[in-house]
Amino acid sequence: MLEIPPPAVTARTDLQGILIEADNRIAELNRTAGGDIGKPVAVPQLAALVRLALRLRIVLSRQIVAADGESDVELWVRVEPDDTGLSLQVSGWRDHRDWPVVEDAAQESDFAQADADWLWETDSALRITALSREAGAKYGFDADELLGRPLTRLFALSDDEGGEFPILDALASHGRFDGQVAQLRGSARKVYLAANPRTDATGRFIGFDGAARLIDDSSHGAEPEGTAQTHDDPATAVDSAFGARLEKALRGPLGRIIANADSIRSQSDGPLRQDYADYAADIANAGRHLLGLVEDLVDLQAIERDDFDVAVEAVDLADVARRAAGLLTLRAQHAKVTIDAPKTDEGLPATGEFRRALQVLVNLIGNAVRHSPAGAMIWIRAERDGDRACLIVADQGAGIAEDDQARIFEKFERLDTADSGGSGLGLYIARRLARAMGGDVTVDSAPGQGARFIFTLPGRD
Amino acid sequence: MSGHQVDTRDGRTLSADRLLAIAAAVLPCDLHGGGGMVGDLLLDDQQRLDERTRFVARNRLDAILSATSEEIRDHAAQLLESRGEGDLAKKLRSYDGAARLLRQAPAFRDNGLVAEILDSARLDLIGADLPVQAPADADEASLLAQLVDSSDRLVSSAAVAMLSADSRRRAMNDQHGLTGADLDAETYYRLVWLVAAALRLGGDTGAQSDPIALDHALIESARRSLAAHDEGERAEASAARLAQALDAKGDRLAALMEAALADRRIILFTALFARALHVPYRRTRALLLADPEFLWVALRALDFPRETLAGIGYALSEADKRRDVERFASHIDVVMALSRDDAIRAIAPDMLDDGYRDALTALGGKERA
Numbered sequence: 011m012l013e014i015p016p017p018a019v020t021a022r023t024d025l026q027g028i029l030i031e032a033d034n035r036i037a038e039l040n041r042t043a044g045g046d047i048g049k050p051v052a053v054p055q056l057a058a059l060v061r062l063a064l065r066l067r068i069v070l071s072r073q074i075v076a077a078d079g080e081s082d083v084e085l086w087v088r089v090e091p092d093d094t095g096l097s098l099q100v101s102g103w104r105d106h107r108d109w110p111v112v113e114d115a116a117q118e119s120d121f122a123q124a125d126a127d128w129l130w131e132t133d134s135a136l137r138i139t140a141l142s143r144e145a146g147a148k149y150g151f152d153a154d155e156l157l158g159r160p161l162t163r164l165f166a167l168s169d170d171e172g173g174e175f176p177i178l179d180a181l182a183s184h185g186r187f188d189g190q191v192a193q194l195r196g197s198a199r200k201v202y203l204a205a206n207p208r209t210d211a212t213g214r215f216i217g218f219d220g221a222a223r224l225i226d227d228s229s230h231g232a233e234p235e236g237t238a239q240t241h242d243d244p245a246t247a248v249d250s251a252f253g254a255r256l257e258k259a260l261r262g263p264l265g266r267i268i269a270n271a272d273s274i275r276s277q278s279d280g281p282l283r284q285d286y287a288d289y290a291a292d293i294a295n296a297g298r299h300l301l302g303l304v305e306d307l308v309d310l311q312a313i314e315r316d317d318f319d320v321a322v323e324a325v326d327l328a329d330v331a332r333r334a335a336g337l338l339t340l341r342a343q344h345a346k347v348t349i350d351a352p353k354t355d356e357g358l359p360a361t362g363e364f365r366r367a368l369q370v371l372v373n374l375i376g377n378a379v380r381h382s383p384a385g386a387m388i389w390i391r392a393e394r395d396g397d398r399a400c401l402i403v404a405d406q407g408a409g410i411a412e413d414d415q416a417r418i419f420e421k422f423e424r425l426d427t428a429d430s431g432g433s434g435l436g437l438y439i440a441r442r443l444a445r446a447m448g449g450d451v452t453v454d455s456a457p458g459q460g461a462r463f464i465f466t467l468p469g470r471d
Numbered sequence: 472m473s474g475h476q477v478d479t480r481d482g483r484t485l486s487a488d489r490l491l492a493i494a495a496a497v498l499p500c501d502l503h504g505g506g507g508m509v510g511d512l513l514l515d516d517q518q519r520l521d522e523r524t525r526f527v528a529r530n531r532l533d534a535i536l537s538a539t540s541e542e543i544r545d546h547a548a549q550l551l552e553s554r555g556e557g558d559l560a561k562k563l564r565s566y567d568g569a570a571r572l573l574r575q576a577p578a579f580r581d582n583g584l585v586a587e588i589l590d591s592a593r594l595d596l597i598g599a600d601l602p603v604q605a606p607a608d609a610d611e612a613s614l615l616a617q618l619v620d621s622s623d624r625l626v627s628s629a630a631v632a633m634l635s636a637d638s639r640r641r642a643m644n645d646q647h648g649l650t651g652a653d654l655d656a657e658t659y660y661r662l663v664w665l666v667a668a669a670l671r672l673g674g675d676t677g678a679q680s681d682p683i684a685l686d687h688a689l690i691e692s693a694r695r696s697l698a699a700h701d702e703g704e705r706a707e708a709s710a711a712r713l714a715q716a717l718d719a720k721g722d723r724l725a726a727l728m729e730a731a732l733a734d735r736r737i738i739l740f741t742a743l744f745a746r747a748l749h750v751p752y753r754r755t756r757a758l759l760l761a762d763p764e765f766l767w768v769a770l771r772a773l774d775f776p777r778e779t780l781a782g783i784g785y786a787l788s789e790a791d792k793r794r795d796v797e798r799f800a801s802h803i804d805v806v807m808a809l810s811r812d813d814a815i816r817a818i819a820p821d822m823l824d825d826g827y828r829d830a831l832t833a834l835g836g837k838e839r840a
Contacts, residue, residue, distance in 0.1 A: 058797075065800040066781040071604070072789070134609045137616035140638040157634040158612075158619025214605035217613075286522075 018088075018101040025095050027051060027060050036100055042079060053077075056087060056098070063089040063096055073211045075106045082106035086211045101212050125259060126221030127201070133217045136161045136181075149224075150197050165192035165203060165222075177203065184215040191225070200225040260304045268297040306435045309369075310421075313442045320363040320446045324470060327358040327367065327401045328392040334371035335390060338379055346384040349375065358392035360399035360467040362447035367467065370440045370451065374403045374463045377436065381407035381461075398449070399469040404462040410455040418453070440465075517793070520589075528592035532585065536570040538650045539696070540666045544569070547670070547685075547692035556684050563685070569669040579665060587658050587753070591707075593760050598737030600790040606733075614734040618713070629713035633739060636706035655753075656702050667693040707752055710742035719743070725779040732786045747773055750822045758821055759787075763794050765821060767806045772814035777807050 021032035029051050032040065037047065045052025051060050055074035063070045071088040086102040128145035132138055138156050141164075146153035156164050168191040169175050180187035188204030205220035271294035275287050282290075312318060335342075335351040342349050352358075360367075378388045386406040393400045410418065417423050419441050422434040441451045448468045455461035503509050511519075520528070544563060551560035573579045606613070612620070618630035640653070651659050667689045702708055719727050724747055731740040745755035748769060758765045766787065770780045781803060788796035809817075 062785075062796065062800050066785060066803060068778050068781045068785070070785060071602070133613035133616055134606060135612040135616065137612045137619075139613060139616060139634060140641060143635070143639055153638075154631050154635055157631050157638075158616040210603045210605045212605075215609060216603065216605045 018099040021098040021100070023051060023060055023096045023098070025064065027057070027064055027096075030095070035103070036098070039076065039078060039083075043077070056100075059087055059089055060096060060098070063091050067091050073102070125223060126204075127224050128222050130161075130164070130220045130222060131217060132161055132220070134215055136218070138164065139217065145222075149194060149199065151194060164195060165201070166195055167192045168200075177205070180205070180207070180218075184209070184213075192222075260300070264297055264301045264304065268294050268301065271297060306439065309439050310435055313439060313446065318446065320366055320443070322361060323364055325360050325362050325364050325367055325467070327360045327399050327465075327467060328352040328356045330364065330367045331371055331375075331390045331392065331401055334368055334375050337372055338375050341376070342379050342388070345379050345382065347379050347382045347386050347388060349379075349388045349390065351390045352392045356392055358394065358399050358401065359470040360449075361470050362449065362467045366443045366447060367465075370443055370465055371401065371403070373436045373440045374451070374465060378403050378405035378407070378461075378463070381405060383407070394469060395466075397469050398466045401465045401467075402462055403465070404460060406460045409457040409459045410453060410461050411457050415453050415455065419451070521792070524589075524593055524596055527596060528589045531592055532574075532588050533570065535588065535651060535654070535662070536573060536666070539662060540569040540670060542651075543663065543666055543689065543692045543696055544670050546695060547688040550688040550691060551684060554684060554688075556681065556688075559681070559685055563670065563688075566670065566673045568673050569666055572669045572673055573665055576669075582661050582665070584654070584658050584662050584665075586757075587654065590753070590756055590760055591653075594737055594741065594756055597787070597791045598735060601732060601735045601737065601786060602789050603735070604733060614730045615736065615739075618717075623716065625716035626713065629709060629716045632704075632709035633706065633713055633736070636704055636709045637736075639704070640706055651696070651700060652702070653705055654702070655705065655707070656700065659700050659702070660697060663693045663696050706738050707742070710736075710738045711746070711752055713739060714742040714746040717743070720747075721774075722776075724773070725775045729779055729782050729786075732783060744769070748818075748822060751825070754822075754825060762821075763799070765818065767799065767802065768809070768814050768817050771806050771809050772811060772818055774811050777803070780806065 019033035019035045021036045022030050024030055027050050029040065029045065029047055029049065032047065040046070040052050040056075043052035043054070051057040053076050055076050059070060059072055059074070069088065069090045071086065073084065073086050075082050075084055077083075082105070084102055084104045084106045085100050088099040090097045090099075128142035128149070129140075130138060130142070131140035137158055138161055139158070141153045141157060143153055145151075146156075151164065167175055167177060170189070170191065176187040176190040179185075184207050186204070186206045188202065190203040191200060192203050193200050201222045201224055203220060203222055205218035207215055208217045208219055210216055271290045274282065274290035275294060277287060332351050332354070335349045338349065375388065375390070382388060382405050388406075389402075389404045391402045391404070393402065419437050421438045423438075437451070444451045444465060444467070449466040452464050452466075453461060454464065544566070548560040548564045551557075551563065579585070611617075615630050615634050619627055619634070621627045621630070651662060654662065671685060671689055717727065724743065728740055728743050731737070731743060741756050741759060742752055744759070745752045748755060750758075758769075767780065767784060770783060775783075784799045784803070785796060788794040788799055806814075
């Protein structure tokens, strides 16, 4: 849903640009800049626009960033000259951020695009202004006949089970929609339509960026993406089709972002200002971080399938631990934490899948690094306990209260909600993997006494 | 933990002799990037490309060069194979340096192709930065959609062609999939022959087989590409057709040009402008990009009302960083004070036919200031 922008505030100047009246908000902004009623407009960007309008004598609009006390605010300003002066309309009033934040709407749009069979675009009157060219040839319509025509000439819309038309609701609220069933005119094929609204800087609707996805005969009647299906755990299961779509939508673009950002950072095509190279490094790191989250979600989807299986191999847990520690060396150095891994002559034979065991240990050791203060040690000990092979990861972090010790293994749980470093899935996935291999992950800890995470697998002689 | 060994030399090996030979062979002119770095440093800021333009234009250039050279190379190799010149075909197919060879050749720089790509990229970027504004009446269709509804068949079909070309270009921009089809016939002609020549020079490694066969295959392949070229689908061509079909004059033309900018169709705007001035599209575009004052005086020469001049000048200044909106606002009254005839006279030298102008220069005549 688009946020409804607050109503515009108004002001007036005379023909010399002197402010003669202003709504409170503008008056306040102006005063902060050192001005007042009866004096020239003091907010520099507003004053510039006022001067322009007085000379050009036409309606002008512009997005500006103005200082509002300690912070900056984004405003959309419309200035209209008349015989006695200028009318100003100011709307928007959004906090200005140095880096544009990707709007949810844009992200949704990217998902829809990655998943679509073809794309379409309309203007505010729902006339088609762009259409994927190959789509016509492929799905039996003439794209040229449809450009500039109403959307309904391409799609015959159907109502859903509740008798609603998602597209109409979206039109009324200028929000996004998906799951609108439609039939391609002139053929029997059905599609799901989804779209995101385009708006101008004041929030007014200027059209839809849409996607169309053919409805498979086999999945006819199935819920479109976004609706959770029941799986083994009705409350929190992730729909596996959604997971697959997510992976497809995210991996490609993320891979490209990381590759391109890395190549910018390495300045392989020529010298670059250092700040640009640094920005590129930030972009690459953020991309890797996101890819890590995607991989967590993909793992989650895999391990929750009924047919999830692990290989049964002979592994040496001490060796796996050494490898995991090695993978995290750089991160540990960066955090000024030392990892004391099992010595090379130590071994701990067990049964499990090497790749998955490595994944569990990277998670446990990574958590330990993240939660350890600078200068701390992390001990990794290999022990045999009866018929179990135990790998213990002990840290000197803040420790975990007993009440929380069960919670941390649940999905999407994080003790520190301000910690955006992970997806909240790590321990859940680690335990599921361990259990799938016939072992477990448990914790032994108390606040102020660090934590010991114990990864067990069936022992091997 | 020891990972597997990684070859950090990208698989290329250099022997000591080769290394010494490379070091000894550096010519004075190779220093400072062959003079390029010195030239770059001395450029005025106004003359330099900003990063975004450079990135877009470079991507387009690379895309067109590789698409064209692959097309010509692969077809020529096929022809060679069918004529029993398997070795030559193989050598040709393995050659991928045509684009690089062209980029480094002085002749390539001067032949107008790069200028065309650069200008089209610059204009597209300005178009992308035009202010976005919702129409006053949300139920009113956008400009091109309205024109599609026109009862005039020529207008309607040209408007459809514009929307179609735009869809295509946008989809391609996302994937950098530009091809020669985006170039006009004359530029494409020059490009194809340059590419064929580059393939000849690079692909021939003095093999035992017949170099004449290579020439013939490349020529045939080049001719095939030329014959298949259809410039009608270009956005610029559709815009020119639409401008022609609309045949707008006076107030109607002024309103259309403003509407084109409001609908962020800068190519259509330029085409309408070009037609009104009786100047080829390319030259109009180049003048728009090079010379801020040209726009003001030319709009005056078309006898547009002050509000239209102001509106167009403002929209373009917001979108084009090289334009100074303050300067425009300060001078608008001066421009409006010019008589229409004076304005026409002022821009007349800019509007000479390229062929005529080039011939004058060739015969030693000076261009009028």
